Amino acid sequence: MTDKTKEQNPLSLFEFWPGSVFYTPIVLYWIIMGLRYRDLSVATAANPRIETGGLCGESKSSILDMAGPIAREAIAPYRVFYNGPTALQEVLDAMDDMGTTFPVVVKPDIGCNGTGVRLIADRAMLEHVLPLFPTGVALLVQELITAPIEAGIFYIRHPHEEKGRITSLTYKEAPLLIGDGTSTLHELVMQDPRMSQVPQLYLPRLEGQERSVLTKGEKFPLVFAGNHCKGSIFRDGRNDITEALTKRINAIMTDIPDFHFGRIDVKATSVEALRRGEGFSIIEINGVGSEAIHIWDRRTTLWEAYRTQFYHYRQTFLIGAAKKKEGWKSSGAFSMLFSWLKQRRLLSSYPTND
Structure with missing residues (x-):
């Protein structure tokens, strides 16, 4: 396929293939790696302080809560609450505590692919949205970051390394x-x-x-939530990975204990500021289950996508194995399955995202 043809095609060949088709080779690769290491869940030890390493079923707030002072400064303010009769007042009190006003973002604490993420314009909308979530489910209210640039930054640092690296940078555009x-x-x-x-x-x-x-x-x-499967458009931004951005991301991620592999979703004031490692706020941190999402740029070939996926999953197995040698434990296959079933059950109970 020529570059000109790539530019003309609004979608890539595989961009909206069913997950059962696209991910089958990746699942097989995971199984092969698991057999090699005699542990199908060894990758979950890559971020050992997070449930399943962030593969599935993990609490978003539990990752953010581990942030030290350097990382905390970069994270958009948030609070956790449990949906129920007092949830409305809890959100209002949390907003006062954060010093923020409407609009805000409400999203599930355990979620995937932006499911259930809602933009709340005012109190009336909050009163309408909260009953759409199950009673007792953990939710986050987060300050809305209005910066115009949204990006996903993939970060990898092996346990023996003082400095990590950025392997992917992707811009997310709302249609x-x-x-x-x-x-x-x-x-x-x-x-x-x-x-x-x-x-x-x-x-x-x-x-x-x-x-x-x-x-x-x-x-x-x-679309509000920056997720490809929900309709956002992704653009490969790896050319904007700079030494300054890598240095800043490394300072933040090394301030989260034993975090080695995952994607940081940010809002930035401009591409130029991001390249300087400035002017951005973190809205979410994802672990082992996250992807280097530049593969969903329409110009990416199927071969490039699989090569990227296999590379990243190999890294998480290598890191997980190294962490196990340090004395950390993987989640175990049954625990991994339980977390996936829990996440799947919760996702089915959430309302449609904005």
């Missing part, structure tokens, strides 16, 4: 509909070269507004 004064929202989706190929991701988000017409130039955001 927008821009009105022409005549077309309905449904028509705008179907006229878009990319959206029209995966309308099942976007049309349900119109929520009964399919026939609404935007004025010329008016913008209608379709």
Whole structure:
């Protein structure tokens, strides 16, 4: 495939393949590596202080809570609460404690792929959204970071290394509909070269507004959560990995005890500031289950995607094995399965994300 063809294609060959198809070689690779190390869960020891190393079922807040003063300064303020009769007041009190006002973000403490992430504009919306979550489930309220650039930064540091490295940088773009004064929202989706190929991701988000017409130039955001499977567009930004950014990320991640492998999701004021290692806030830290998401750039080939996946999973097995030699334990296959089932059950109970 030529570079010109890549630019013309709105989707890559495999971008929206069913997970059961795309991930089958990766699952087989995981099994082979597990047999080699005589432990199918050895990779979970890569971040041994986190449940399953962050593969599945882990609490997002438990990772953030481990942050030392350097890392804490970079993390967007958040608080944890449990949904129930007093949740509304708990959120309002937490906002006062953080010194923030609406809008805020509410999201599950245990989640995946942005499921259940909601942008809360005001108290009335908060009162509407909270009952959509199960009673007793742990949720986070987090200050909304309005910086325009969202990115995923993949970080790896082996136990014997003082300094880690950034292996992936990906920009996340929220798709927008821009009105022409005549077309309905449904028509705008179907006229878009990319959206029209995966309308099942976007049309349900119109929520009964399919026939609404935007004025010329008016913008209608379709996705808030920066997740590819929910409709966000990913752009490979590895050319913007700099020594300054690596130094800053390393200082932050070494301030989280025994964290060696995962992706840091950030909001930044600009690409230039990010390149300088400045002007960004961390909104989430993901462990062993996270991906180097530049593979979802439409220009990525299938071979490049698998090569990236195999490389990263090999690193987590190497790190996990090294941590086990230090005396840490892996989660065990049954515990890993239990955590996955717990996460799957919770995901099915959350409302659709924004």
